Amino acid sequence: MINASNQSGRRILSFPAVHPCEGVSPAALLASLISLSQTICSFQSEFFPTQRRNSREIIRQLGIILLFLEEIRDRGVPVRDSVALCFSELHLTLQKIHFLLSDCTRDGARLWMLMKSEHVATQFRVLTRALATALDILPLSSIEICDEVKEVVELVAKQAQKVRLELDPHDELATKQVLSVLNQFDRGKEPNLSTVKRTLSYLGIQNWNDCNKEIKFLEDEINFTYSEGDEREVPFLSSLVGYLCYCRVVIFETLDFQQTATDPSEMRYSTEMINFINPQDFRCPISLQLMTDPVTVSTGQTYDRASIQKWLQAGNRTCPKTGEKLANTELLPNTTLRKLIHQFCADNRVSAAKSGHRSRDITRTIVPGSTASAHAMQFLSWFIARRLVFGTDEQKNKAAYEIRVLARSNIFNRACLVEVGTVPSLINLLDSDDKSTQENAISALLKLAKHTNGQKTIMESDGLTPILVVLKNGITLEARQTAAAVIFYLSSTRENRKIIGENPEVIPALVELIKEETTAFGKKNAIVAIFGLLLLPQNHQKVLDADTVPTLVSILASSEKSDLTTDCLAVLAALAENLEGANAMSKACALPLILGMLQTVTRRAEKEHCVAILMSMCMHIGEEVVGVLAKDPSLMPWLYSLLTDGTSHAAKKARSLIRVLQEFNETRTSRWVGSSVVPERSLHIW
Incomplete structure (x- = not known):
C-alpha cells in the first residue's frame, strides 16, 4: 500500500516524496494515483491565504487528470509496463504538489508562507513543469480509452508547459506592507495600525487565537533552526514573532477562548520547575551554564568553580555579578545547591554537559532575536503597562494574561515587562474578586519572578503580603498553587529567604497547602518553596515548628507518594542534617x-x-x-x-x-x- 500523504513530522516547505516501490502492482499504483488526485482536488474548498491563482490552476489541471485516471479504472484498461513507469513519475510529482498545497493552507503558517511567497511561486512553476513532463512522456496511444479523454490530457500537458505561474500581485503588496512595518519597528517607530490590520485581514488572521497560532508556528521554526545549527533566518523569524506579538496584544482586544484552568503548557512548565532546579535560574552568572561545582564567594554570590577560578586567575578581585570588592578569594562549596543540580540531572537522565546545552537554549533569549523584535516588545510592553493602570477590568485581565504568555520562556520579554512597571500593577490585581483576573495576575507574577529584577521589584513593592493572602485564601486552587511557586522563586536569594522566613505566616501556610486535599501539583509547589527557604539555615527551626516533618512523613507513608517522593525526601534530608x-x-x-x-x-x-x-x-x-x-x-x-x-x-x-x-x-x-x-x-x- 502506498501512503504518500503521510506528513507526520514534516517541516513546512519540505517535500519528502518517494518513488512507489518497483514491485507495486499496476492496479495498486493506479488506485493510489486516483486517491492522491482526489485529495489534491479536495483543496479547492480550502481557503488559500496566499498563492490563490497558482493553487487554483494546478488543482484545475489535477481535476482533468483525475477524470483520465478514473476512465482507465472504470473501463478496466490494462496498465502496461511503459505506462506504469510514467505513472510512477506522475505519482512522485503529485506527492510534492500535495505537500505544497498542504503548506499553503496550513493553519498557523499564513504569515510565513506570505513572506516565502516568491519561493513558493517558484515551487508551483517547478511542479507544473514536472507534471507536464510526466504527461508528455505518457504513451497515450497504447492506452485503450476514448479519443476525447486523450485529447484533454494532451491539452493539459501543453497548458502545463506554457502556463505562467507567477507571484500574485496581491501577495507581493502584502509582503511589502509587512516588510515596511518591520522596517518601522527596526527604526524604533510604532507602525500605523490600519496598515497592519489590512495585512492581517488579507491573510485571514481574524482573532487572538489565529494570531497566537502564527506565533507558535514561528517560534517552533526558530527552535528548529537552532537545533539544526543554521541560524541565518533567526533574526527575520524573530522580527515576525515581534510583529505578531504586537498585533495580538494591541489589535485583538478579546481572548477568544475560555480559560478555566492553568494552560497545559504552563502545567508542563511548572512541573519542570518543581524538580528543584531550573537551568535558567541556577546557571552560573559567568558562563550561563548549569553549575556542576557551585561555590560561594565572600559577597554571597554563587558561581561555578571553574568559571570563578578563571575570573580570579585573570587578576580580578571583584564579584562579577555585584561589582563589590571581594574581602577574600576563598571559595566555599555550596553543597546544598550541588545536591539539587545532581538530583536534577539524575531525575532527567541527562549529564551535566547536556544540562549546560539546555541552559544555553534558554539563555539565548536574554537578548532579542532582532532589533525589530526588541522594539516591538518594548512598544507592546508600554501598551500592557498602560492597560494595567487605566484599562477596564476586562482589559486589565487580558493584559495580565498577555504577560503570562509573553514571559513564559523569554528572558528579554520578562526584562521589558518588569522595566515598564507591570509588577506593582499585577500585585494590585491580586485582591480582585474575579477568579480569572486573580489567576492571571499571580501567574504573570510567577513568570516575572523568574527574572532577578522581577524578584527585586516584587519584594520592594511589598508584594509578599498580597501573595501570602493568595496562598492562604486564593479564590481558586490554581491561584494558591501558583502563589507557592512564586514564593519558591522569590526565595532564590539569601536576602529574600531571610525576609520570607521572618514572616510568621508563610511557612505554616505552605505546610497547610501540603496538608490539604489538593493536587500533587500544588503539594509539589509548596514542598519546593519550603526547600528553597531551607537554603538559609536560620529557617530550619521555623520549618520544623510548622509541623513539616510529620506532614511529609505522612505523605511518604500514603498511596499518593509516587509523584512527591523525591521532593519529600529532599526536604527531610535537609532537615535531618x-x-x-x-x-x-x-x-x-x-x-x-x-x-x-x-x-x-x-x-x-x-x-x-x-x-x-x-x-x-x-x-x-x-x-x-x-x-x-x-x-x-x-x-x-x-x-x-x-x-x-x-x-x-x-x-x-x-x-x-x-x-x-x-x-x-x-x-x-x-x-x-x-x-x-x-x-x-x-x-x-x-
Missing part, C-alpha cells in the same frame, strides 16, 4: 519508613536522600538508630549496591554508613551509650 531535625524524624517514626523506602525506591536521587537521612539520624541520635539499622540483615546488601549503582554522593554516604554499622557490630561497647555521634574524623564521612 541538624539535631532538631533528626529528633523530629525519630519522633515521627520515620526510621522504619525510610529504611523500607531505601529498598523500594527506584530513582538514584531518592536512594541518596534515604541514605543521607539514615546517616544523619545515626550521627545525631546514636545507638538508638544504629542498633535498629544493625539488626536489619537486608540493609548491608543495599548499601553495597549503592557503591556502584548510586550517585557519587550516595556512594560516599553509603560507605560512611557501612563503616558506622561495621564498627558498631565489631565493638558493641558502651561508648555508644549516651553518645550522640561517632567522631567524624574516625568515620571520614566527608
